[in-house]
Amino acid sequence: MMNFSLLSAVSVLASTIIGAGIFSLPFIFKNVGLLFGAFYLFLFAAVYGAIHYMYVRVLQTTEEKHQFTYFAEKYLGTRLGKIVGGAVLLELFFVLTAYLVLAPQFISIAIGISGWQALILFWILGSIVIFIPSRLLGWADLFGIGSILLIVGIIVMRGGQNAALIPAAQPLNWFLFLLPFGPLLFSLSGRPALASIVEEWRRARKSFSLGGAILLGTFIPAIVYFFFVVGVLRLNPFVSPEALTSLTTLPLFLYSLLGALGIVALWTSYFMIGISARDTIQEDMRASSWISACTVLFLPLILVVISSTTFLSLISFIGGIFLALEGVVVITMWRRAFPQHSLRNVVLPLYSVFVAAFLFEILRLFI
Numbered sequence: 001m002m003n004f005s006l007l008s009a010v011s012v013l014a015s016t017i018i019g020a021g022i023f024s025l026p027f028i029f030k031n032v033g034l035l036f037g038a039f040y041l042f043l044f045a046a047v048y049g050a051i052h053y054m055y056v057r058v059l060q061t062t063e064e065k066h067q068f069t070y071f072a073e074k075y076l077g078t079r080l081g082k083i084v085g086g087a088v089l090l091e092l093f094f095v096l097t098a099y100l101v102l103a104p105q106f107i108s109i110a111i112g113i114s115g116w117q118a119l120i121l122f123w124i125l126g127s128i129v130i131f132i133p134s135r136l137l138g139w140a141d142l143f144g145i146g147s148i149l150l151i152v153g154i155i156v157m158r159g160g161q162n163a164a165l166i167p168a169a170q171p172l173n174w175f176l177f178l179l180p181f182g183p184l185l186f187s188l189s190g191r192p193a194l195a196s197i198v199e200e201w202r203r204a205r206k207s208f209s210l211g212g213a214i215l216l217g218t219f220i221p222a223i224v225y226f227f228f229v230v231g232v233l234r235l236n237p238f239v240s241p242e243a244l245t246s247l248t249t250l251p252l253f254l255y256s257l258l259g260a261l262g263i264v265a266l267w268t269s270y271f272m273i274g275i276s277a278r279d280t281i282q283e284d285m286r287a288s289s290w291i292s293a294c295t296v297l298f299l300p301l302i303l304v305v306i307s308s309t310t311f312l313s314l315i316s317f318i319g320g321i322f323l324a325l326e327g328v329v330v331i332t333m334w335r336r337a338f339p340q341h342s343l344r345n346v347v348l349p350l351y352s353v354f355v356a357a358f359l360f361e362i363l364r365l366f367i
Contacts (some may be wrong), residue, residue: 005204013217021187054334109259144268159231182316320361
């Protein structure tokens, strides 16, 4: 008999992971080749499987519900914990900025509006919903993940009808060797969902394996990503960093539909992340509702204006800097909570992945 609590836990994690990062992966695979790309994809899925497990174990150290900042202060000290909490909040604003950078591309595909008009349109639609009561947003995740899965399904079916040659491997230099790190960290991180999964596990009286839920919830997105990448590359091996903008050979109706689905996927994620950022400012920083609202409304827009960066560069920055640091923090918290754990030997290899991603991103900013 199916364990619906397990299914719910897996769905929550998988839907949290699957997001805008999927649109960067065909370009990454094009540059490193299908074999290297698949190796990276599933290697990083395994890395995040370990990170998700470690954070779940940290969450289990208390029966009460706490945010990431609480555990950072508990295991790293109050001062460093507050710095980590501030970095996690700043990460949310950069993610919102990435969505604002990508959305105009999809709006242009769907309805022909481009540039600043498309940016302001998406910003207004996403910002308005941030102030709707949370109880009315229960279906947001379903619409978002449903839209992405429809995009994947359409592209996989159309790609299956195309015989374009996908390069199995590309000549690698040090830059290409490290290029996938940031985007893959961005695409596979599901840490914000783990507190909900632990709650579900407790409500279900521990009737399913947390480790199994984490394994499935982390690797299912990797499998979805792989099929999406193959489908896109079969349609156009010379894909752009935003993926969908390269599929102009599709029938106009289908091309416009993909753009519309992409907008829905980005829109639902944008306001959910915006709500999380607003609540974090109010609860953790004790700011007024007016200050938190204005910060969430205008800071991402200001960052778009002053940064003039690309979607791929931005998610590489988020993954290589913020998520790399977050991964190091999770490993450190777990190591201090369970110093004698049998898996402590994996700590050094895991650290090396996140440190390499961080150093590469720092170098990329100056080169």
